[in-house]
Amino acid sequence: MNLIDIFSRQRKTSLISLGLMLMILPWIISHGFESGNSYLRAFDMALLFIMLSLGLNIVVGYAGMLDFGYIAFYAVGAYTYALLNSPHLQALLPAWMMYPPFIVSIILAAGIACVFGIMLGGPTLKLRGDYLAIVTLGFGQIVRIFLTNLDRPFNLTNGPQGINNIQRVHLFGLDLGRPVQILGITFEPVHLYYYLILFFCALIVVVSLRLQDSRIGRAWVAIREDEIAANAMGLNTRNIKLLAFAMGASFGGISGALFASLQGFVSPESFIMMESVMVLCMVVLGGMGNIPGVILGAIIVSITPEILRDVINPLQMALAGRKVVDPETLRMLIFGLVMIVIMLVRPEGLWPSSRRRAELKPQTKGIALQEKDDMQDAERNHD
Amino acid sequence: MTEALLEINGIHKRFGGLHALNDIALTINKGEIYGLIGPNGAGKTTLFNVLTGLYQPDEGKFTFNGRDLFRQKPYVVVESGIARTFQNIRLFANMSALENVMVGRHVRSKASVFGAILRPPSARKEEANIRIRAQELLDYVGIPQHAEELACNLSYGDQRRLEIARALATDPKLLALDEPAAGMNPKETEELKALMQKIRNDGVTILLIEHDVKLIMGLCDRIAVLDYGKKIAEGLPEAVKSNPRVIEAYLGVAPE
Amino acid sequence: MDIFLQQIINGLVVGGIYALIALGYTMVYGILQLINFAHGEIVMIGAMVTISCINFLVGHNVNLSGPVLLTVSIAMAIPVTMLLGYLIERVAYRPLRKAPRMAPLITAIGLSIVLQQAATMIWGKNYVPFPAILPTDVLEIGGASITTLQVAIIILTAVILTGLFLLIERTKLGRAMRATAQSPDVARLMGVNVNTIISMTFMIGSALGAIAGVLVAANYDQAHAYMGFMVGLKAFTAAVLGGIGNLGGAVLGGILLGIIESIGSGYLGDLTGGFLGSQYKDIFAFLVLILVLIFRPSGLMGERVAERA
Numbered sequence: 001m002n003l004i005d006i007f008s009r010q011r012k013t014s015l016i017s018l019g020l021m022l023m024i025l026p027w028i029i030s031h032g033f034e035s036g037n038s039y040l041r042a043f044d045m046a047l048l049f050i051m052l053s054l055g056l057n058i059v060v061g062y063a064g065m066l067d068f069g070y071i072a073f074y075a076v077g078a079y080t081y082a083l084l085n086s087p088h089l090q091a092l093l094p095a096w097m098m099y100p101p102f103i104v105s106i107i108l109a110a111g112i113a114c115v116f117g118i119m120l121g122g123p124t125l126k127l128r129g130d131y132l133a134i135v136t137l138g139f140g141q142i143v144r145i146f147l148t149n150l151d152r153p154f155n156l157t158n159g160p161q162g163i164n165n166i167q168r169v170h171l172f173g174l175d176l177g178r179p180v181q182i183l184g185i186t187f188e189p190v191h192l193y194y195y196l197i198l199f200f201c202a203l204i205v206v207v208s209l210r211l212q213d214s215r216i217g218r219a220w221v222a223i224r225e226d227e228i229a230a231n232a233m234g235l236n237t238r239n240i241k242l243l244a245f246a247m248g249a250s251f252g253g254i255s256g257a258l259f260a261s262l263q264g265f266v267s268p269e270s271f272i273m274m275e276s277v278m279v280l281c282m283v284v285l286g287g288m289g290n291i292p293g294v295i296l297g298a299i300i301v302s303i304t305p306e307i308l309r310d311v312i313n314p315l316q317m318a319l320a321g322r323k324v325v326d327p328e329t330l331r332m333l334i335f336g337l338v339m340i341v342i343m344l345v346r347p348e349g350l351w352p353s354s355r356r357r358a359e360l361k362p363q364t365k366g367i368a369l370q371e372k373d374d375m376q377d378a379e380r381n382h383d
Numbered sequence: 384m385t386e387a388l389l390e391i392n393g394i395h396k397r398f399g400g401l402h403a404l405n406d407i408a409l410t411i412n413k414g415e416i417y418g419l420i421g422p423n424g425a426g427k428t429t430l431f432n433v434l435t436g437l438y439q440p441d442e443g444k445f446t447f448n449g450r451d452l453f454r455q456k457p458y459v460v461v462e463s464g465i466a467r468t469f470q471n472i473r474l475f476a477n478m479s480a481l482e483n484v485m486v487g488r489h490v491r492s493k494a495s496v497f498g499a500i501l502r503p504p505s506a507r508k509e510e511a512n513i514r515i516r517a518q519e520l521l522d523y524v525g526i527p528q529h530a531e532e533l534a535c536n537l538s539y540g541d542q543r544r545l546e547i548a549r550a551l552a553t554d555p556k557l558l559a560l561d562e563p564a565a566g567m568n569p570k571e572t573e574e575l576k577a578l579m580q581k582i583r584n585d586g587v588t589i590l591l592i593e594h595d596v597k598l599i600m601g602l603c604d605r606i607a608v609l610d611y612g613k614k615i616a617e618g619l620p621e622a623v624k625s626n627p628r629v630i631e632a633y634l635g636v637a638p639e
Numbered sequence: 640m641d642i643f644l645q646q647i648i649n650g651l652v653v654g655g656i657y658a659l660i661a662l663g664y665t666m667v668y669g670i671l672q673l674i675n676f677a678h679g680e681i682v683m684i685g686a687m688v689t690i691s692c693i694n695f696l697v698g699h700n701v702n703l704s705g706p707v708l709l710t711v712s713i714a715m716a717i718p719v720t721m722l723l724g725y726l727i728e729r730v731a732y733r734p735l736r737k738a739p740r741m742a743p744l745i746t747a748i749g750l751s752i753v754l755q756q757a758a759t760m761i762w763g764k765n766y767v768p769f770p771a772i773l774p775t776d777v778l779e780i781g782g783a784s785i786t787t788l789q790v791a792i793i794i795l796t797a798v799i800l801t802g803l804f805l806l807i808e809r810t811k812l813g814r815a816m817r818a819t820a821q822s823p824d825v826a827r828l829m830g831v832n833v834n835t836i837i838s839m840t841f842m843i844g845s846a847l848g849a850i851a852g853v854l855v856a857a858n859y860d861q862a863h864a865y866m867g868f869m870v871g872l873k874a875f876t877a878a879v880l881g882g883i884g885n886l887g888g889a890v891l892g893g894i895l896l897g898i899i900e901s902i903g904s905g906y907l908g909d910l911t912g913g914f915l916g917s918q919y920k921d922i923f924a925f926l927v928l929i930l931v932l933i934f935r936p937s938g939l940m941g942e943r944v945a946e947r948a
């Protein structure tokens with residue numbers, strides 16, 4: 001048996017044990033802790049954020065485009081799901097369109113988010129770095145403002161109140177909104193949703209991994225590394241970047257749909273710019289372009305505030321004997337500090353890919369970059 | 384035997400007030416090594432950029448292998464069979480040498496997103512072939528041992544070779560090399576020369592920008608000289624070398 | 640009342656303030672190619688400190704006229720924000736100059752959060768009213784009305800902008816700043832202490848930010864711990880609209896954005912037949928931005944030097 005076999009066998013074992021751990025996690029949490037079920041919800045959210053950050057990772061980590069409005073696609077997915085699965089539009093939509101099978105809803109959410117991604121990417125992809133950042137940021141704001149205000153002249157989004165009464169997921173004849181008995185074990189809805197989201201999360205991890213090791217993934221990274229050279233190697237950079245946007249957007253759409261189904265309601269408040277920023281932080285803190293790193297980043301950024309929520313008050317009581325500061329404020333303060341410290345200590349992220357680590361070495365990039373600007377300007381004179 | 388591969392005529396390129404290419408006409412025949420020389424700033428690299436679609440020429444004619452490539456996108460140009468290297472090495476710095484070459488195979492492969500995600504047998508086979516071909520090309524240019532190293536960690540000479548391998552990965556009919564010997568020592572230059580001859584013998588036409596006169600003279604079948612955006616001479620190496628206009632152009636600047 | 644003229648005036652007032660803040664973004668960007676995300680929070684802190692100073696002075700029966708009181712208080716707030724700007728650069732950006740581009744962006748966001756929360760601890764979560772110490776006379780021009788405060792804002796903005804341009808164009812410091820923006824390495828070779836220049840840039844930007852913050856608070860009669868975000872966002876948009884890295888562009892972008900927003904919110908309803916109301920004024924700003932960038936990818940006055948990264 002050669003080394004590679006041993007290695008892949010080890011990998012298989014560790015993958016299986018990881019899978020098992022994730023399967024029994026809800027039982028440990030909801031029985032081991034007092035506030036277990038709220039923790040489990042935090043885990044659900046963490047899984048959703050993992051999907052989001054893997055989606056954003058394609059755009060930012062692989063293709064190297066800074067996107068500050070990513071949460072818009074999450075919103076589009078969530079609202080698509082909500083509109084199809086709640087009574088809100090019942091009077092308007094034909095009956096066959098309402099309450100489609102779960103999978104159809106998910107696919108539609110991904111598809112519509114993807115269309116939005118192409119709509120945003122199409123006209124803006126030739127913009128450089130920070131210009132693209134601010135345009136995507138504007139796009140995120142536009143989507144949110146529309147969600148908030150499209151209750152008039154025709155009530156599409158129900159304005160700031162958002163959409164309620166989203167139907168619970170029905171899958172394989174199961175109603176995920178009710179406890180289910182399987183083999184004598186009672187699965188609460190929180191558990192069922194956890195497994196549902198875990199499944200999609202695993203799916204997205206696999207898709208990410210496969211994209212990474214493909215012709216497409218290499219093309220994304222090549223464009224990030226040197227767009228001019230990528231062009232000269234015959235890559236249709238425009239389409240490939242657009243593809244990154246579309247892929248990222250559909251990941252966002254899927255997680256949005258799952259979010260809507262988990263939550264039972266959606267409102268514009270969940271899609272503020274700070275959320276985009278948070279997802280970006282997950283990607284960068286974890287290690288851009290490295291899937292395990294991004295997952296780690298998503299877990300840390302989404303769970304830390306939850307843990308702090310439970311730790312801070314007892315700590316304040318113990319130290320000062322009373323509540324000195326509002327725990328919510330302190331929690332965010334610490335969170336901000338953690339972000340700063342992590343970046344100062346590990347600027348390349350907590351778990352960078354081998355590539356990124358190498359990038360820290362000083363390089364003589366100056367000339368090539370200047371030349372790239374020259375070229376782009378020459379192009380522009382021509383358009 | 385002399386069958387034209389590339390024909391350009393009346394090519395102009397201006398940057399603002401600067402006339403970087405002024406009425407350039409060239410014909411490159413199949414199977415030859417064609418040298419392009421001229422003082423710094425003469426417009427050689429600009430001509431490369433025009434030929435590879437990175438710059439759009441202002442006017443002129445540009446046909447390659449019977450196909451009109453005037454103002455075509457770079458990917459169309461590469462697809463038709465022109466590949467290039469850069470004067471200032473432009474590798475994908477944080478990808479491995481092998482991956483760099485694999486990117487070069489992009490135009491010759493076609494797996495879509497769905498292929499990448501679902502990995503049907505055809506996609507797996509294609510991916511395996513890309514990898515095999517890339518490794519072959521690393522062998523071909525003489526750096527097989529560096530396959531897994533990041534491009535930015537290779538030595539200067541190896542980076543130049545890697546750029547050539549990456550360009551060859553696109554299966555070019557015409558390989559355009561922009562000062563490939565710049566910064567190389569005499570031994571490396573000799574090896575490079577042998578490599579270029581090997582590439583030509585394997586049926587790839589070469590367009591070469593070079594300052595090293597000895598290299599150019601010993602290697603090229605024909606030479607064109609650019610100065611201030613104009614072609615001032617063209618012909619066999621010996622004839623060009625003794626052309627008074629060429630001597631004047633070169634004496635106007637510090638000898639290379 | 641002439642609505643159009645009125646909107647132009649309102650737009651000019653807001654636009655001038657945007658311009659002051661946009662300069663802070665653009666100066667830093669010009670030198671470091673970094674979006675100083677925490678700049679909006681500097682603006683907020685400037686407003687908050689000033690208000691606290693005024694309240695303190697009024698509370699101790701210091702007998703000064705409104706404008707003098709305000710000037711004294713701003714004069715106290717400016718050093719605070721300058722120090723803060725200096726510290727931010729030292730702590731969160733300087734160690735990361737050679738790091739991947741995203742790293743300082745994240746520390747900037749982290750700082751933003753920290754400053755917001757710190758402000759919440761000090762000044763609370765609610766709106767802080769701007770003390771009523773300024774005269775509230777209203778002037779009528781050609782059917783539009785303008786308060787003395789608005790007049791003062793416009794004049795003050797113009798004066799500061801002129802001063803800044805003189806500083807940049809005429810002084811040795813300004814020359815060093817321009818040289819550093821062109822190329823830090825060359826500037827260093829020419830004997831410029833690049834680190835000092837960068838610190839100075841942050842401090843000047845923060846001083847402008849403090850003034851802008853006070854003007855925002857005075858104009859809307861209130862301040863809030865989270866006010867920096869939206870104002871900063873708009874100002875950054877303005878900077879990009881004008882061509883980031885370009886000082887004139889920041890001013891042009893700021894004023895244009897102010898006017899566009901103001902006219903947009905006034906006429907959006909009419910323009911779209913009642914489909915979109917004034918609640919869409921932010922959309923208007925971003926749409927203009929996107930359109931401008933599609934047709935002029937480096938912004939209105941942006942040149943190639945604008946971005947070297």
Ligand SMILES: Nc1ncnc2c1ncn2[C@@H]1O[C@H](COP(=O)(O)OP(=O)(O)O)[C@@H](O)[C@H]1O
Nearest residue numbers: 374375378398403422423424425426427428429
């Ligand atoms: N993108 C560009 N914008 C403006 N001027 C350019 C650009 N590219 C090249 N030039 C100018 O065109 C001229 C020819 O340059 P180049 O083709 O690089 O010369 P060579 O490769 O022969 O040394 C030079 O004066 C150079 O400054």
Ligand SMILES: [Mg+2]
Nearest residue numbers: 427428429470
């Ligand atoms: Mg050249």
